[in-house]
Amino acid sequence: MGDRVQMEIKRKKREVTLAGLFTRYTVIFCVNILLIFVILIGVICLFPLSSLFLPANYAEEQIDEKRDAIAEADVVTSDLIPNRCSYGVYDADGWYLYGNFADEEKEPAWKHYEEERSSAGGAFYYQYIRRKDGEVCIVKYALHLQFANEKLNDHLPNAEGILIVVVLFLFVLLLLANAVLVSRTFAKVLKKRLQKLERVTKKIADQELDFEIEASDIREINTVMDSFEKMKRALKESLEQQWKLEQQKQEQMAALAHDIKTPLTVIRGHAELLAEETLPDEAGESTAYILSNVQQIEDYLAAMRQVLDGGSLPEQQERFSGEEVKELLFDIARQTAAAQGSFVLFSGEKTKGGVICDRQLLIRAFENILSNAFAYGDTEKGIRLSVAENCREGEQFLKISVHNFGRGFSKRDLIYADQEFYSGDESRHDSTHQGLGLAIVRKFAAAQGGYLEYRNEAGGAVVEVYLREK
Structure with a gap:
């Protein structure tokens, strides 16, 4: 248990799960929606009370106020009828006398009167006023919200439609604001927690390991x-x-x-x-x-x-002519061959160019080639060494070629011989070989803008190093 405690952070007493955190903000989102509905209901209730609108029963109240004047007037004129209302005056037998009813409204209005029905369909209703000599004045009006300003009533859709559009617009706007506010708050809270993970990850990646990991909630x-x-x-x-x-x-x-x-x-x-x-x-x-x-x-x-x-x-970069490189390598080859009890066959034309490189790195790379050549070649047949200039793809190189007469490269060697720590076939006698020889040569050649090639040829192996002339 002691190891377990040491391997875990000190947690806070109150922890929540991600699901719990998400649920909390979902509840907040839903509560905000309920508040939006309360706000919109308040708008719907308070909107008609403003001076911009007339109440829905305004026409009905106006008719009640002028009922006596309409009943006693010799002739019912339009100035006795409230705005945006229509009317018709009938005799006792139901004959239409006068008014501003449209032709298709005259008969239905009298029929509603006979049946004592006040609803004219939809938001429209009838008021019946009995006059002298048995006449009846029928007034048709609407029970809906109106603008107090008649010009607005003339140029805008009905006020109730405007109110519905306003309420829907406020609902959508508040809903979007609620979604953005809650999601941004949730993202901010989560980001703050995740930043702890990011800081810990960065410190571990930078190998800054002497710190305490802070617990999250x-x-x-x-x-x-x-x-x-x-x-x-x-x-x-x-x-x-x-x-x-x-x-x-x-x-x-x-x-x-x-x-x-x-x-x-x-x-x-x-x-x-x-x-x-x-x-x-x-x-x-x-x-x-x-x-x-x-x-x-x-x-x-x-x-x-x-x-x-x-x-x-x-690195001590020096400039060597091709002839100086040739002389240096030939001298190293003679010494190595003498130590191995073998010999070297030299060849090469006179060179004109030169290379710029570190002398010790050049010697090290060449000695690796020679050590492999003598180790896996026939000492009685020696090795062949040549240094010459070579042009490839319009560029001039100094080519160093070493050819031994041994078993050559195996198929696996031809693929991996220049890779680090590749030590060749298990059948080879040198078990201490670390597999760095041609890898070192390849890196040296690449640093000089050149490359390494190796292959089997004429009963042996050939290794060629190309160094870019400068």
Whole structure:
């Protein structure tokens, strides 16, 4: 349980789920809709009370006020009838005398009177006023909202239609505002919580692992935070372990470099003593090779110590003519062949161009090619080395070609030979080979704007390096 507590964040006492959070804002959205309905009902109730409108029964009230005047007038004129109302005067037998009823309204109006029905259909109604001599004045009016200003009644649709449009517009507007407000608030709340995840992710990605992960009030986010806490601790432990291993490796490499220095000094001392003696030509040449290679090993050890001390190896770019490259490589090939008990066949035309590169990187790449050539070739047949200029796709290259006479590349070698840590077929005798040889050559050639090619040819393997001339 102790490990479990350490691997999880300290959670807050009150947590909600994402579903609960979403439900909360859904409820808020629905409550806001109810409030919108209350507001719109209030608008519908208060709208007619404004001075802009007349009440729906305004015409009916006007008729009631003028009922006596209509009953007693000798002739009913339109000025006794409220605006936007029509009327007709009938005798006792139902004959239409006068008024402003349309022809199709005259008969239905009298029939409604006889049946004592006040509704004329829809929002229209009849008022019946009995006059002297048995006459009856029938007034047709509408029960609906009207504008107080007659000009508005003449030029706009009826007021009730306007009210419905206004209410619908307010409903849509308030509904959209509610949706935007609630969704933005929900998104803001969720974004604030997710930003904690983003900060934790960034710190872990940047390997800033000395921090406490802050808990959220959302359960699902806390579950993810727990996973991040475990990841952070595991990564921290892994990096610490890696750092310790790296430190041990550097200490071992430093100790090895120091241990190599002592026998190397002894070798140099004896070789220098031999060089001071009068030796046969072959022995003298071998002594010179020993001193030259001792110096090269010392240079490698100095470079190794510089890297172990936290420095880097600066590239010392130099310009070499093609002839200088040829002379350097031929000399290295002679020394390597002598050490292997083999020989080298040299060829190549006089070159005009040159290359710009680091001398040590050039030597390192070429020595890797030679070591593979002698290791997998026939020492009795030697190797063939040529340095010449070559033009490809309009560009001039210095081509270095090494051909050995051995078993050649296998099918798998032809695919992977220049990949890092590829050590070839298991049947090869060198089990300590680290598979870096041609990979180093490929990288060096690419850095010079060139490339590496290799193939099988004439009972052996051919490796060609193309360096762009500058």
